[in-house]
Amino acid sequence: MQPLLKENNCFNYAKIEKLFILKEMVETSLKVPFLDLQKVNSRFQDQFQDTLSAILDSGWFILGDKVEAFEKDFAEYCGVKHSVAVANGLEAIVLILKALNVEKGDEIIVPANTYIASILAISQVGAIPILCEPEENSFNINTLLIEEKITQRTKAIMPVHLYGQLADMAEIYNIAKKWKLSIIEDAAQSHGASKENGKKAGNLSDAAAFSFYPGKNLGALGDGGAITTNDHSLMEKIKILRNYGSKFKYENLYKGFNSRLDEIQAAFLSIKLQYLDQDNQRRREIAEIYTNTIKNKHIRLPKKPAFTKSHVWHLFVLRTINRDDLQKFLTSKGIQTVVHYPIPPHKQRAYSEFNNLELPITERIHKEVLSLPISPVMSNEQVQYVVDCLNEYKVNE
Numbered sequence: 001m002q003p004l005l006k007e008n009n010c011f012n013y014a015k016i017e018k019l020f021i022l023k024e025m026v027e028t029s030l031k032v033p034f035l036d037l038q039k040v041n042s043r044f045q046d047q048f049q050d051t052l053s054a055i056l057d058s059g060w061f062i063l064g065d066k067v068e069a070f071e072k073d074f075a076e077y078c079g080v081k082h083s084v085a086v087a088n089g090l091e092a093i094v095l096i097l098k099a100l101n102v103e104k105g106d107e108i109i110v111p112a113n114t115y116i117a118s119i120l121a122i123s124q125v126g127a128i129p130i131l132c133e134p135e136e137n138s139f140n141i142n143t144l145l146i147e148e149k150i151t152q153r154t155k156a157i158m159p160v161h162l163y164g165q166l167a168d169m170a171e172i173y174n175i176a177k178k179w180k181l182s183i184i185e186d187a188a189q190s191h192g193a194s195k196e197n198g199k200k201a202g203n204l205s206d207a208a209a210f211s212f213y214p215g216k217n218l219g220a221l222g223d224g225g226a227i228t229t230n231d232h233s234l235m236e237k238i239k240i241l242r243n244y245g246s247k248f249k250y251e252n253l254y255k256g257f258n259s260r261l262d263e264i265q266a267a268f269l270s271i272k273l274q275y276l277d278q279d280n281q282r283r284r285e286i287a288e289i290y291t292n293t294i295k296n297k298h299i300r301l302p303k304k305p306a307f308t309k310s311h312v313w314h315l316f317v318l319r320t321i322n323r324d325d326l327q328k329f330l331t332s333k334g335i336q337t338v339v340h341y342p343i344p345p346h347k348q349r350a351y352s353e354f355n356n357l358e359l360p361i362t363e364r365i366h367k368e369v370l371s372l373p374i375s376p377v378m379s380n381e382q383v384q385y386v387v388d389c390l391n392e393y394k395v396n397e
């Protein structure tokens with residue numbers, strides 16, 4: 001396989017672009033789209049239309065009854081005391097960091113293989129992301145490597161429940177307690193994931209950030225996000241920060257943001273929240289079929305979690321050293337796949353200060369991962385077709 005990383009440690013963009021072009025070429029014979037958002041949302045069309053009419057009649061469009069109702073519904077769903085709805089997942093993290101008084105030069109320990117938004121949020125408040133290698137079986141932060149990263153400047157640990165699977169929160173809690181650090185969950189991919197004791201993502205830290213980007217397990221018809229917490233004063237501060245730093249109109253306590261959720265999105269989300277558990281269960285069924293019936297010596301399947309409900313399968317991510325070839329093969333079969341993610345944050349041009357860091361596990365993951373279609377609206381026939389094609393795949397040696 002060709003090396004993906006160029007000598008100067010910057011990423012080979014030309015190669016990535018080629019993969020995208022390939023995907024476009026087969027659009028006409030697409031048998032299994034990666035994620036059919038039309039189908040996901042058309043299930044709720046009548047309910048969406050009714051609520052839209054009601055909102056049009058009300059004439060109130062930002063931070064109103066619908067947002068308050070969704071905040072209540074979502075807090076209840078996550079089992080927390082409070083939820084604050086905001087504009088998107090990235091800003092949910094930024095607002096938590098701000099509310100926890102994270103400042104310039106403070107350090108936040110975060111998995112090196114996360115989606116870029118976790119890292120961007122840390123940068124946006126002037127703090128420094130301290131990149132920690134993941135554990136290969138779960139793709140989540142390796143808790144054995146956290147303590148060696150702690151310094152005088154460390155303020156918080158920010159685990160990401162990557163691809164939908166809970167990080168080892170019990171161990172992270174022990175470390176945070178010992179070193180008096182805050183914990184922030186990036187729960188943008190893990191709506192509904194739950195521990196054996198029934199505690200869910202969003203209720204396993206000081207504050208958690210969710211995204212309702214359309215492709216997430218709970219997705220709006222546009223951007224959206226939320227913060228969950230059991231800390232009353234943190235919730236109050238975040239509510240003020242999301243609205244210009246103002247509690248009473250034209251009076252500003254903090255240098256705040258505009259990060260508010262629309263009434264329309266909140267109302268749509270309240271409708272879809274009722275079906276989240278059902279949708280997650282369907283994702284688990286598909287993951288079960290994939291893991292039990294894909295048998296190919298060139299493919300390493302994701303490890304089943306010890307506790308089924310700790311994973312909501314936002315993504316089904318396999319590994320193979322023939323990743324680009326396998327993607328091409330599946331494309332030719334009309335199966336759309338995506339790489340999450342092709343370039344690790346520390347190899348991005350935007351993070352040139354980190355380009356020389358050595359994070360071999362993270363780098364290998366980025367070269368080998370491929371995400372198969374998985375969504376609540378996939379048919380059994382589609383699932384079986386994906387399995388059949390993967391079992392048929394051969395490597396030309």
Ligand SMILES: *Cc1c(COP(=O)(O)O)cnc(C)c1O
Pocket residue numbers: 088089090091114115117118160186188189210211212213223224225
């Ligand atoms: C999607 C995502 C975010 C950002 O959410 P947006 O709503 O797109 O801003 C943050 N972290 C992770 C891990 C994500 O997957």
